[in-house]
Amino acid sequence: MGDWSEVKNIGFKSKPGSDITKLVLANFGWKAPERKTPEPGKDGKAYLTSEMASSCESFWRVLNNKGVEGKAISVGDKRYERGLGVHAPSQISFSLKGKFAVFHVVPGPDDAHNGLLEMKILVDGKEVFATGKVSSREFNAKDVMIPVTGANELTLVVMDGGNGKGGDHASWADAYLRLAE
Numbered sequence: 001m002g003d004w005s006e007v008k009n010i011g012f013k014s015k016p017g018s019d020i021t022k023l024v025l026a027n028f029g030w031k032a033p034e035r036k037t038p039e040p041g042k043d044g045k046a047y048l049t050s051e052m053a054s055s056c057e058s059f060w061r062v063l064n065n066k067g068v069e070g071k072a073i074s075v076g077d078k079r080y081e082r083g084l085g086v087h088a089p090s091q092i093s094f095s096l097k098g099k100f101a102v103f104h105v106v107p108g109p110d111d112a113h114n115g116l117l118e119m120k121i122l123v124d125g126k127e128v129f130a131t132g133k134v135s136s137r138e139f140n141a142k143d144v145m146i147p148v149t150g151a152n153e154l155t156l157v158v159m160d161g162g163n164g165k166g167g168d169h170a171s172w173a174d175a176y177l178r179l180a181e
Contacts, residue, residue: 075108076141080173088168115168116161
């Protein structure tokens with residue numbers, strides 16, 4: 001198993017003939033995976049991945065560089081090699097530690113589905129961008145550049161648009177940070 005994201009239950013069985021009431025869990029703990037800090041590549045861009053998130057919640061799953069269905073990210077009839085694919089409701093936060101100057105993304109409903117959803121970007125808990133209610137039908141994708149100089153946290157939120165969660169697939173296409181100089 002690659003990770004614990006699909007685990008719903010954990011069970012314990014005693015050995016045959018053992019008394020199940022004598023089960024003792026000592027020094028039992030849950031260790032969260034170590035999160036990677038976004039680091040820029042040679043092009044100066046620190047592309048976001050789910051492993052970099054300080055917190056990550058999604059109705060279904062979060063996929064790196066793919067739409068939530070596992071296919072290529074496609075927003076506004078354009079394909080993207082990088083980004084995050086999610087299903088509403090979803091909230092992903094990244095620790096910035098004041099190291100970055102700008103956040104770039106092409107947010108939108110993934111072309112693979114026609115759900116109604118809303119996407120928001122928060123910087124240090126304050127909303128700085130919102131799509132309003134959108135569907136992939138006739139969606140006009142646009143690059144968004146958000147100043148994050150001195151910011152400590154970036155949060156990407158996707159919500160149901162009010163007609164149920166069915167098909168509410170969103171992508172944060174070409175999502176990257178640039179270092180402050």
